[in-house]
Amino acid sequence: MSLLEIKDLQATVGEKQILKGLNLTLRPGEVHAIMGPNGAGKSTLGYSLAGRDGYEVTGGSVTFDGKDLLEMDPSERANEGLFLAFQYPVEIPGVAGTTFLKHALNAKRRHHGEEELDGLEFVKFLRGKAKELGMNDEMLKRPVNVGFSGGEKKRNETLQMSVLEPKLAVLDETDSGLDIDALRVVADGVNRLRSPDRAILVITHYQRLLDYLVPDFVHVLADGKIVKSGDKSLALELEEKGYAEFVSAA
Amino acid sequence: MSEMIDPFIKALDQVEQTGPAWLDALRKQGAQDYRTLALPHVKLEQWKYTNLKDLRGAEIAAADAALLDALPATLPDLDAYRLVLVNGRFDADLSDLGGLSDKALVKGLEQALEDGDIETLGGGFEDAALVSLSDALLRDGAFIRIKRGHMLDKPIHLVILSVGSDKLTASHPRIVIDMQDGASATVIETHMGANDSAVVSLPVSEVTVAEKARLGHYKQQLDNAQSYHLAHSAVTVAEGATYDSFVLQLGGKLARCDVRCLIDGAHADVRVNGAYHAGNGQHVDNTSFIDHAAPDAKSAENFRGVLDGDGRGVFQGKILVRQIAQGTDGQQMNRALLLSEKAEIDSKPELEIYADDVKCSHGATAGDMDEDQLFYLMARGIDADTARKLLIQAFLFDVLNEIDYAPAREIFHDAIAAKLGEIA
Ligand SMILES: Nc1ncnc2c1ncn2[C@@H]1O[C@H](COP(=O)(O)OP(=O)(O)OP(=O)(O)O)[C@@H](O)[C@H]1O
Ligand SMILES: [Mg+2]
Numbered sequence: 153m154s155l156l157e158i159k160d161l162q163a164t165v166g167e168k169q170i171l172k173g174l175n176l177t178l179r180p181g182e183v184h185a186i187m188g189p190n191g192a193g194k195s196t197l198g199y200s201l202a203g204r205d206g207y208e209v210t211g212g213s214v215t216f217d218g219k220d221l222l223e224m225d226p227s228e229r230a231n232e233g234l235f236l237a238f239q240y241p242v243e244i245p246g247v248a249g250t251t252f253l254k255h256a257l258n259a260k261r262r263h264h265g266e267e268e269l270d271g272l273e274f275v276k277f278l279r280g281k282a283k284e285l286g287m288n289d290e291m292l293k294r295p296v297n298v299g300f301s302g303g304e305k306k307r308n309e310t311l312q313m314s315v316l317e318p319k320l321a322v323l324d325e326t327d328s329g330l331d332i333d334a335l336r337v338v339a340d341g342v343n344r345l346r347s348p349d350r351a352i353l354v355i356t357h358y359q360r361l362l363d364y365l366v367p368d369f370v371h372v373l374a375d376g377k378i379v380k381s382g383d384k385s386l387a388l389e390l391e392e393k394g395y396a397e398f399v400s401a402a
Numbered sequence: 403m404s405e406m407i408d409p410f411i412k413a414l415d416q417v418e419q420t421g422p423a424w425l426d427a428l429r430k431q432g433a434q435d436y437r438t439l440a441l442p443h444v445k446l447e448q449w450k451y452t453n454l455k456d457l458r459g460a461e462i463a464a465a466d467a468a469l470l471d472a473l474p475a476t477l478p479d480l481d482a483y484r485l486v487l488v489n490g491r492f493d494a495d496l497s498d499l500g501g502l503s504d505k506a507l508v509k510g511l512e513q514a515l516e517d518g519d520i521e522t523l524g525g526g527f528e529d530a531a532l533v534s535l536s537d538a539l540l541r542d543g544a545f546i547r548i549k550r551g552h553m554l555d556k557p558i559h560l561v562i563l564s565v566g567s568d569k570l571t572a573s574h575p576r577i578v579i580d581m582q583d584g585a586s587a588t589v590i591e592t593h594m595g596a597n598d599s600a601v602v603s604l605p606v607s608e609v610t611v612a613e614k615a616r617l618g619h620y621k622q623q624l625d626n627a628q629s630y631h632l633a634h635s636a637v638t639v640a641e642g643a644t645y646d647s648f649v650l651q652l653g654g655k656l657a658r659c660d661v662r663c664l665i666d667g668a669h670a671d672v673r674v675n676g677a678y679h680a681g682n683g684q685h686v687d688n689t690s691f692i693d694h695a696a697p698d699a700k701s702a703e704n705f706r707g708v709l710d711g712d713g714r715g716v717f718q719g720k721i722l723v724r725q726i727a728q729g730t731d732g733q734q735m736n737r738a739l740l741l742s743e744k745a746e747i748d749s750k751p752e753l754e755i756y757a758d759d760v761k762c763s764h765g766a767t768a769g770d771m772d773e774d775q776l777f778y779l780m781a782r783g784i785d786a787d788t789a790r791k792l793l794i795q796a797f798l799f800d801v802l803n804e805i806d807y808a809p810a811r812e813i814f815h816d817a818i819a820a821k822l823g824e825i826a
Contacts, residue, residue, distance in 0.1 A: 202777075202781050203781075204777050204781075205777065226777060226781050227780040227783050227789070229781075230781055230783035241778075242774050244793070245796065245797075245800040246793075246796025246798070247799075252779070253782075255779075255782075255792065255825070256779075256782035257783075259782075259783040259785065260783045295796075312782060
């Protein structure tokens with residue numbers, strides 16, 4: 153059975169139709185990459201999956217782990233195991249990173265009928281995860297993303313992902329803004345999450361993250377649709393030739 | 403004007419006559435001025451948004467010098483010297499002033515007057531009826547003097563308790579803080595009711611921060627939801643001195659804190675910050691006046707408010723930069739979060755500038771919750787209701803970072819969480 157099945161997805165932002173009949177299927181254990189020109193609708197796909205207000209699905213269907221994803225509100229989607237790493241992570245002054253993650257993790261645990269972690273258990277758990285990603289206590293105590301550098305924000309998204317252990321992680325340009333070492337740290341974090349029952353959807357403009365993750369499939373998203381799919385060699389081909397072929401067709 | 407009898411006029415018949423002659427003169431002047439000025443009315447520009455009509459016809463009695471067996475259980479526990487006022491009167495039994503250095507005088511005001519520690523009081527407010535009233539009825543309160551160059555080892559917790567009765571009662575605590583040259587201290591004020599009866603609390607503070615002195619002055623107003631809190635605070639800051647202050651207003655049916663700060667010396671650093679929350683049936687007013695009367699000084703005001711239900715907030719902030727005050731840096735901001743259709747905020751910023759080399763700004767925003775933040779929290783599995791609660795509290799928590807003294811941040815954090823509800 154597929155973990156995520158997107159059929160003929162159509163979505164509008166404001167008055168504008170952005171997704172124009174997008175089809176995509178991810179099976180457990182797979183890593184897919186989506187590449188495509190600026191403005192093609194890649195982030196719109198991520199937001200539509202996560203359920204952001206203002207991204208209105210006007211047609212098609214999305215089945216996630218056998219359930220109708222589009223029926224759920226954003227928090228239910230997350231608790232069911234969907235994780236979107238934001239292209240532009242949001243700053244939340246006044247909410248400490250630890251508080252935020254504790255609420256998030258315990259919401260998921262409650263959702264699955266598991267015991268919540270108390271403060272101490274959680275801090276121990278979080279420290280372990282943070283260490284893997286080279287993040288110190290001071291960063292965790294600070295308000296979520298406030299004053300973080302671009303790269304630190306992306307690292308923080310990766311930390312959230314590894315804490316929440318989603319079934320499906322959608323990484324929207326998580327590699328942008330990372331230095332070479334940070335890229336490896338983040339890639340390692342994503343690789344640790346890989347397992348036969350999870351899937352990963354990576355939105356990226358660059359080959360370098362894919363060198364570490366090695367996708368099973370690469371897709372080109374242009375003008376609101378998947379216009380070409382292939383294996384990892386497609387990414388290399390795109391890196392060389394660009395998107396001219398797809399953009400002119402649009 | 404209506405023919406209603408002013409609720410405080412009767413109290414003027416019982417003006418004290420103890421103490422030195424100058425004090426008598428102050429009381430007499432106060433009584434005379436109050437008779438002329440009377441209870442503030444919405445026709446006065448200063449009182450445009452805060453209407454005392456519910457007090458106007460009320461029968462108000464003077465609060466008794468009530469006896470309390472114990473401090474309220476909800477009082478925050480601080481490692482501090484504690485000075486307790488009950489209905490405006492110093493309570494030696496509930497206070498804890500042991501171990502104070504002889505470079506710090508911390509005592510009841512009546513005692514300080516008796517000991518001859520004070521040579522003058524009053525001033526700092528013009529045409530403020532309620533300050534005149536307080537002058538007329540001046541008797542007791544809190545007195546703090548930190549002597550030249552002394553750095554107080556622990557903060558002082560001023561606990562200002564009201565004990566109401568079956569009648570509406572008023573108390574008039576006077577708080578005098580005198581930081582001498584180069585002295586340094588932190589004062590935390592907690593205002594709360596010891597029971598659920600309605601009271602009118604009319605504290606008047608007189609604060610002087612002398613040359614190169616430093617005062618951290620943090621107040622939390624947690625009066626009960628039936629009560630009136632009408633506070634006036636006059637602060638004078640001298641050359642090179644620092645006044646770091648914060649007012650957290652969570653309580654009261656109608657509450658107003660009016661701070662006037664005179665910057666009297668060059669290079670003074672003044673911070674008047676605050677946070678407030680008004681729920682159903684509450685009206686919370688923060689009024690401030692920063693008077694830059696010396697060059698190269700800095701003032702910063704940062705206020706945040708949350709208005710819920712039919713709660714109403716008022717922010718009036720005036721910055722005056724006199725001609726002499728070249729090089730002034732004056733910033734002011736009030737941001738309010740409106741959580742319901744019926745909630746209201748009135749912001750009135752005012753800049754009056756007579757110097758040409760100044761950097762001044764003010765701003766006010768009023769709005770709803772940030773949708774991006776809400777979505778971000780929900781995208782991590784936090785349900786809409788919890789996410790909202792988190793963001794509302796965070797909006798207020800954030801401004802607590804302005805406070806220089808961590809234990810004060812923590813108790814204010816707890817006070818906000820206690821009012822708005824722990825989040826599961
Ligand atoms: N709130 C909005 N209002 C109007 N148009 C929008 C809005 N959000 C996105 N769009 C438009 O939708 C289109 C798709 O945007 P999207 O962010 O999905 O692109 P993308 O493929 O992620 O691009 P990039 O590679 O630059 O991140 C763009 O043309 C963008 O301008
Ligand atoms: Mg994008």
